[in-house]
Amino acid sequence: xxxxxxxxxxxxxxxxxxxxxxxxxxxxxxxxxxxxxxxxxxxxxxxxxxxxxxxxxxxxxxxxxxxxxxxxxxxxxxxxxxxxxxxxxxxxxxxxxxxxxxxxxxxxxxxxxxxxxxxxxxxxxxxxxxxxxxxxxxx
Amino acid sequence: xxxxxxxxxxxxxxxxxxxxxxxxxxxxxxxxxxxxxxxxxxxxxxxxxxxxxxxxxxxxxxxxxxxxxxxxxxxxxxxxxxxxxxxxxxxxxxxxxxxxxxxxxxxxxxxxxxxxxxxxxxxxxxxxxxxxxxxxxxx
DNA sequence: ATCATTGCAAACACTTTGCATACGC
DNA sequence: GCGTATGCAAAGTGTTTGCAATGAT
Numbered sequence: 001x002x003x004x005x006x007x008x009x010x011x012x013x014x015x016x017x018x019x020x021x022x023x024x025x026x027x028x029x030x031x032x033x034x035x036x037x038x039x040x041x042x043x044x045x046x047x048x049x050x051x052x053x054x055x056x057x058x059x060x061x062x063x064x065x066x067x068x069x070x071x072x073x074x075x076x077x078x079x080x081x082x083x084x085x086x087x088x089x090x091x092x093x094x095x096x097x098x099x100x101x102x103x104x105x106x107x108x109x110x111x112x113x114x115x116x117x118x119x120x121x122x123x124x125x126x127x128x129x130x131x132x133x134x135x136x137x138x139x
Numbered sequence: 140x141x142x143x144x145x146x147x148x149x150x151x152x153x154x155x156x157x158x159x160x161x162x163x164x165x166x167x168x169x170x171x172x173x174x175x176x177x178x179x180x181x182x183x184x185x186x187x188x189x190x191x192x193x194x195x196x197x198x199x200x201x202x203x204x205x206x207x208x209x210x211x212x213x214x215x216x217x218x219x220x221x222x223x224x225x226x227x228x229x230x231x232x233x234x235x236x237x238x239x240x241x242x243x244x245x246x247x248x249x250x251x252x253x254x255x256x257x258x259x260x261x262x263x264x265x266x267x268x269x270x271x272x273x274x275x276x277x278x
Numbered sequence: 279a280t281c282a283t284t285g286c287a288a289a290c291a292c293t294t295t296g297c298a299t300a301c302g303c
Numbered sequence: 304g305c306g307t308a309t310g311c312a313a314a315g316t317g318t319t320t321g322c323a324a325t326g327a328t
Contacts, residue, residue, distance in 0.1 A: 018302085018308060037292080052310040057293065059308095073215045077318085078292060091256050102253060106245070108263070114241060116270035117230050124247070124263045131255035157283065157327090176317080191285040196318065198283095216293085217317060 001029060013066040023048065024059045028069060028083040034090070034099040036078045074099065074125050087122065093130035100130060140168060152205040162187065163198045167208060167222040173229070173238040175217045213238065213264050226261065232269035239269060 006026055007017040015021065023044050028035070035043075041056045060081055063069040070085045074092045080099065087109045089102040104124065113119060129137075145165055146156040154160065162183050167174070174182075180195045199220055202208040209224045213231045219238065226248045228241040243263065250258060268276075 016307075020309075050310080053292095054294085054311075055309055071215075073212055076210075076212045076218055079215055091253065091258075093256070094259065100254070100256065104247075106247065108243075108245065108247075114230065114265060115239070116273075117232070117239065117265070118268045118273055119230075119265050120233065120267040122263070122265045124261075126253060126256070126258050126261045128259040129257045134255075134257055155282075159284075189285080192317095193286075193319085194284055200319095 001026075010068065013063075013068045015062055015066055015068065020044075020048065020051065020055055021059050021062075024056065025063065025068070025083075028081060032083065032101070034072060034080040034082050036075075036080055038078075040081070072099075072123065072125070074127070089124035089126065091126045091128065091130065093133055094127055095129055095133040098130060098132075102126070140165075149207065152202075152207045154201055154205055154207065159183075159187065159190065159194055160198050160201075163195065164202065164207070164222075167220060171222065171240070173211060173219040173221050175214075175219055177217075179220070211238075211262065211264070213266070228263035228265065230265040230267065230269065232272055233266055234268055234272040237269060237271075241265070 010017040041053050045051050070082045072080050089104045091100045149156040180192050184190050209221045211219050228243045230239045230241050
């Protein structure tokens with residue numbers, strides 16, 4: 001996707017498309033690895049050496065607030081970010097650390113309430129050993 | 140449940156039933172509120188003023204490791220603990236902060252693999268507005 | 279006496295905040 | 304020139320670690 005299209009998506013959410021913001025969103029679009037703040041910071045720093053972690057935090061907060069991206073918490077300690085805002089599940093491998101998208105079409109996602117409570121968000125994730133690591137362990 | 144039974148449950152998991160450990164497990168058994176370390180610490184401190192947070196952390200780590208309790212991460216920042224180790228979902232109210240157990244009998248819980256990945260743990264949680272808070276908002 | 283448990287204080291890691299600077303229109 | 308975005312440094316918060324002191328058998 002080119003910079004012009006990215007800029008448009010950002011602006012459509014009512015966010016000023018500054019250079020840094022474009023770069024950060026572009027990174028999320030091109031790396032579906034559910035990166036942490038630090039991963040994003042380290043990578044974009046290579047291009048923009050003056051970038052600060054604060055800007056990454058600020059930018060991701062704005063993106064979240066405006067619904068441009070979503071966040072997931074599988075690791076207890078750090079938040080991960082996802083360009084994908086549609087409901088889906090995640091699988092985290094305890095061996096390699098990779099996080100995979102799991103496009104579940106469970107009826108759960110369609111529920112509006114549960115046990116009388118009104119659902120606003122729902123999160124489903126798995127932890128285990130991924131396909132690739134299983135293969136490595138067998139050989 | 141009396142102290143003798145609690146002591147037995149702890150010992151059955153291969154854990155020395157020290158006074159502090161018994162108190163902490165007892166607290167979890169009697170408060171199904173999915174408390175944080177701090178909630179447990181503050182409450183038991185009333186009875187045992189010399190208790191330190193480190194001991195609460197240590198104890199909960201041992202309990203987790205031995206499979207006596209489970210932990211959940213709904214709040215991004217802090218871990219919550221659950222006496223219940225059987226698979227079930229949780230609902231967190233964004234108004235009152237309460238966390239409710241949701242005894243789902245979804246087929247998800249029965250799966251051993253998903254998309255070729257081997258499942259070891261699975262977590263399902265919801266965020267929204269609970270029954271009680273909905274009622275309050277209407278009146 | 280010995281070994282495990284406990285507790286303090288410092289260190290850590292992630293995140294937020296306050297405020298001054300710099301940038302873009 | 305003005306207003307927002309950025310960046311630094313410090314503070315905040317939950318958790319872990321190192322090590323000494325305490326406690327139980």
